[in-house]
Amino acid sequence: MLPINHFKDYEEFMITTRRDIHMNPEPGFQEFRTSKLIKDYLIKWGYDVIDGIGTTGMVASIHGKKPGKTIGLRADIDALKMQEENDVPYKSLNDGLMHSCGHDTHTSMLLGAAKYFSDHNEDFNGTIKLIFQSAEEGPMPGGGIYVVEGGHIDDCDGVFGLHITTRDKRGDIIIKKGEAMAAPDEFQITVKGTGTHASAPHTGKDPIIAATAIIQAIQTILSRQISPLESAVISVCTIHGGSAFNIIPDDVTFTGTIRTLNNDVRMDIFQKLEATATSIASSYGCRADVKIIEAYPPLINDPKMSDFVMNIAKEVVGEDHALWASEPSMGGEDFSYYLQKKPGSYFWLGGRDPKQETIYYNHNPKFDVDESSFVIGMAMHVNIAFEFLK
Structure with a gap:
């Protein structure tokens, strides 16, 4: 199992990339700049890319040293129609648009993992599919359905994703077995x-x-x-x-x-x-x-896959910070389409500075995250992939 410190060399890249995306938010099915940024990196790193999925989404594949299983890791790339109220150097430049749900961080963490997989593709067998999905926030039916109905995860043996949240402190990872989101x-x-x-x-x-x-x-x-x-x-x-x-x-x-x-x-x-x-x-x-x-169906985590993620989380952040959720969230998430098709698990990554007293929850105009949480998310992506493909 690879520890968090193993990924420190990728932290600056993730923070810089996140800030670029945060400053240039785009709404669902219109993430053209964001999509080009992602594709340019993936092509540079040697990935096979299928783009134009749900207009601006894409799936990128990389193969290890030998054939084996296939895993899918997913990030969403769209922003919300909301005016940002944060006074930060990377504040949104697009009036009335903001990454107030954290999709900019999801994209950056998965890109960090993408770079790592490219740098270490002799360290795993099988295939890793990275899914950068459009329009998780809508318009309905969202971008996830185009990935699933397009057959892009048909060959996946498991699918996984994460969502950053300021509800929880940096360093915590939370998973809910079974019914997880509405x-x-x-x-x-x-x-x-x-x-x-x-x-x-x-x-x-x-x-x-x-x-x-x-x-x-x-x-x-x-x-x-x-x-x-x-x-x-x-x-x-x-x-x-x-x-x-x-x-x-x-x-x-x-x-x-x-x-x-x-x-x-x-x-x-x-x-x-x-x-x-x-x-x-x-x-x-x-x-x-x-x-x-009608929006997305309920998100139902596979129990065995959730146990698998929990075991990795315990190694990455420690048993005191790897937590089972006692109840589901009534929020919605179109990763539910993926889990209807394939076994997998979706979990929450704590993104709030433990010293921050006021909680500006996701979808708040003052939403922002502790950027030191990115390396934790990247560590989860990489360890989930490597352990799953063993």
Whole structure:
């Protein structure tokens, strides 16, 4: 097992590369500069590259000294549509875009591992596939589905990935067996009524009253129609309607998210949401148009592969810092597509400076990471690959 210090010579490269990518963030399916940067390095290091996967994604392969198994390691490359609020030398130069989820670090750590594999391709047998994936944050259905449906992991015997997070301190690695992350589906409901003057509500059909009744009622789907042993969330996050204080509008639209860890529960909630909205709207003399935008399926880690990663983590960061998660995250991640196809595991890498008191969690405009965590992530990538291919 190769210790963290073994990779120190690659640390400056990863930090410099991360800062370059961080300063030039690009949204899903538009990561053209980022994609070119990655491809240029991989070609220089002797990789076989297939690009244009999900527009800007790519898969790069390198072969060891003898034939053997094939492993897939994945990083996502897209940024979020968010204004950065950090005052740092590498602050985003692209207005309204920011790497506030850490994909710049994922890309840099996997590039560090890519350089190492190129420098040491006599040290392993088999094939290593590096997947640099577009649009993990969407637009839906995200970039992962193009990798999987394109057959690019069909020959992989296992697939692995990591996600940096400021929820956890630098030096910690966290894994959840089985159900690890939720399906992050979206819904949009438009309630259509008949607008009228606010002084005479009886002459119209008020979509605002109908919409508020629906919003209240859909919470009972979870509390009264789904088993309390199942984990699920329904949250309404936007509501739009009306144009003046004295006019009842023709329609109201509200949107939100459904988070589930079980596909059967997921489909059941879809049906119940539509039935609840349409029936309540009808009772108010209105009509509800329900649109459900399916996102990624739940992320289910293979138990044996998770044990494999945990054993490596214990060697890399020590038993006190290699931790089992007691509960899943209700966040979503399209690495779930990979795990539907192949056995593997997805884990969290702590990225917060232990001395930092305030936690700016992923997707916060002040999100930033302790860059000394990169060498830990690289050590995990390399050791997972080398141990898996033995």
